[in-house]
Amino acid sequence: MLVVLFQSASSIPAIGAEKPALRADPESALLGMPVNLHASGFKPGQEVTLRAGSEDGNKVSWGSAALFIADKKGVVDTSRQAPVSGIMRG
DSSP, X not given: OEEEEEEESOOSOOTTOOOOEEEEESSSOOTXXXXXXXXXXXXXXOEEEEEEEEXXXXXXXXXXXXXXXXXXXXXXXXXXXXXXXXXXXX
């Protein structure tokens, strides 16, 4: 099981802004297959951290986190944006 979470530096949405949403493409994938994430509902230029974690069959925890900057539409799309920074463990 892979769990993906996102957070932003500001948890208070702008007035009239949509609620943050996250979509994975594909929704399901085998281990090692790429998954693109699309996070929306942020302010343009807002810092957004995407975190993912899993546990393998040997009970070893794996995880990663990456910081992105929302584009002019308030969107982070990992298929077309590189992270500003990130870490991986496991």
